[in-house]
Amino acid sequence: MIGRRAFLTAAGLGAVGVVGLSFAGYRMLHPPLAPIGFGLSTEELAAARALLRRHPAIDVHAHPGRGFMEGAEHLPFKIYLYSRLATNPEKTIREMEEGGLAGASFSGVADFQTLDFRGEGLESVRQFEPGEAWASYKRQLANHNRLIADGLVHPVLRASDFAVARSKGKVGAILSVEGGDFLEGKAERVAEAYRDGVRSITLMHYRNNELGDITTASPVHGGLTPAGKRVVAAMNDAGMLIDVAHASERTAFAIIEASTRPVIASHVHIATEHLNHPRFISRQLAQALARKTSVNRELGQALAQSGGGLVGAWPAGIGISDLDGFVDRTLELIEAVGIEHVCLGSDMDANYKPVFDTYTKLPHYVGGLLKRGIAEGDVAKLIGGNFLRLMTQVEIRPT
Secondary structure, three states: OOOHHHHHHHHOHHHOOHHHHHHHHHHHHOOOOOOOOOOOOHHHHHHHHHHHHHOOOEEOOEOHHHHHHOOOOOOOHHHHHHHHHOOOHHHHHHHHHHHOOOEEEEEEEOOHHHEEEEOOEEEEOOOOOOOHHHHHHHHHHHHHHHHHHOOOEEEOOOOOHHHHHHHOOOEEEEEEEEOHHHHOOOOOHHHHHHHHOEEEEEOOOOOOEOOEOEOOOOOOOOOOOHHHHHHHHHHHHHOOEEEOOOEOHHHHHHHHHHOOOOOEEEEEOEOOOOOOOOOOEOHHHHHHHHHOOOEEOOOOEEOOOOOOOEEEEOOOOOOOOOHHHHHHHHHHHHHHHOHHHEEEOOOEOOOOOOOOOOHHHHHHHHHHHHHOOOOHHHHHHHHHHHHHHHHHHHHOOOO
């Protein structure tokens, strides 16, 4: 979610001169970093960095450098201005390397061209023109492939590719798409996207699309549509990870029920009596994700060692203002669903008021978890091990 402050800044750029444009653009691209909120000794920070060298850290939902914006057309005015200033994948990749991140989701945004600033965030404000969503997906795919061709990242097509990337000293990049809008309700496009290298799709974003309803708008379908069920089946068959972040609760529960594989909510938090938000999910949904196991579609039987789904800890500044608050949020998720079902989903470079706003803070986040008493083995599961397990399980195609 792109922050309100960034959009307000972008909205004012057209009214300033060259000097003002430069200053406003600089402040938009270099906002003050969120405070950490706790201290680590030299030894504690060194221990966190050492842990990151021993165990791969993978961000399961991110938009590194906002590459999805590059070359986008037919944008609302404020989005247009922001997109012309705000893309820099190379910088984020350098920060990944500095922070010790092994890999990340490089996520496109399927409905980007329909979005505009509304209130505190984003909203889809128009329908796609015929073929527009598919063309936007292909543009974003080309942007991603240039990063690979330029040798900036190593492509991840299977879970084992993260280890290959580490051995080459490169960040592993798993291609994902936020929003199934580019499918236009056509399940046969899932196989083509898989051939393109896509390994995960967040089925909804900011549009009630052909597949189902979202959590931040009034429902129009009443849950998962017949087209959505066909897409879920096609993703299961392809060995592609299904992401229910942004889906309405009714839609998300239906996706879990329809899928023969565990699914993920890549960047969410759990609503509580004291703090709620449309992007938070219920404790019941989080626990349903954790319980979801693989089943044999023909026999309706659970498969052995299926492991369950994942909930991605999301460092949006909703009710928290520093990295210490994000450590608290992570511990809340662990308490709710268990350590085996939590992962890191930062929404990096497109988050709302992020408190984990640069990968150079990753050792501090790891150090904060260790400082709170989380054992190294459990930290290793949370930062990457759980996702590797889930990806390995999902990529094995049904026999």
